[in-house]
Amino acid sequence: MRVLIGLGNPTVQYQATRHNVGWDAITRLSDDFRIPLDLKKHKAVCGKGMIEGEKVVLAQPLTYMNLSGESVRELMDFYKVTPQDIIIIYDDISLEVGQLRIRMKGSAGGHNGIKSIISHLGTDEFPRIKIGVGDKPKNWDLADYVLSKFQSEEQPVIREALKDASDACKMIITSGMEAAMNHFNRKNN
Numbered sequence: 001m002r003v004l005i006g007l008g009n010p011t012v013q014y015q016a017t018r019h020n021v022g023w024d025a026i027t028r029l030s031d032d033f034r035i036p037l038d039l040k041k042h043k044a045v046c047g048k049g050m051i052e053g054e055k056v057v058l059a060q061p062l063t064y065m066n067l068s069g070e071s072v073r074e075l076m077d078f079y080k081v082t083p084q085d086i087i088i089i090y091d092d093i094s095l096e097v098g099q100l101r102i103r104m105k106g107s108a109g110g111h112n113g114i115k116s117i118i119s120h121l122g123t124d125e126f127p128r129i130k131i132g133v134g135d136k137p138k139n140w141d142l143a144d145y146v147l148s149k150f151q152s153e154e155q156p157v158i159r160e161a162l163k164d165a166s167d168a169c170k171m172i173i174t175s176g177m178e179a180a181m182n183h184f185n186r187k188n189n
Helices: 018-032 065-079 112-121 142-146 155-175 177-187
Strands: 002-006 039-041 044-051 054-061 086-092 100-103 128-132
Touching (some): 065 112, 086 112, 100 155, 128 155, 155 177
Parallel strands (some): 086 128
């Protein structure tokens, strides 16, 4: 079993913002694999289904970003999975808009959602898919930037990145992390 978790903030004002790209990736997975997001538990909106014969749970934490670890811990404990059985999908300002970077482990890199997860799990060794949202422009506050919406010219790029993130999850499940990293990390160079 895999638990795929997309980070974001739960209220309407955060929809379609850079910081919610992880949530958007879960919505894309829900659409691609016909897994309804119809449960509210473990401090998340969840859906259960199958991807390529593997049982999966999709989750969008309803905690705010800074408390994402609470939901991730509850999901892991309830489904009795290890950190290696989860995939965290989230935004990364150090990557160009739409660029994917898949990693097996790593630091929080200043991302408060990842900091919270590392704190609640006691490890930074869990699979993750980072989706680039671009670096903040000069003179912008970081919080204002990540909570801003994508520009119209960026929207097709992000739609493609969400498709890639969905495909990457499928590849991780069918072929493993190494194959997905080799394919998607190279694709972005």
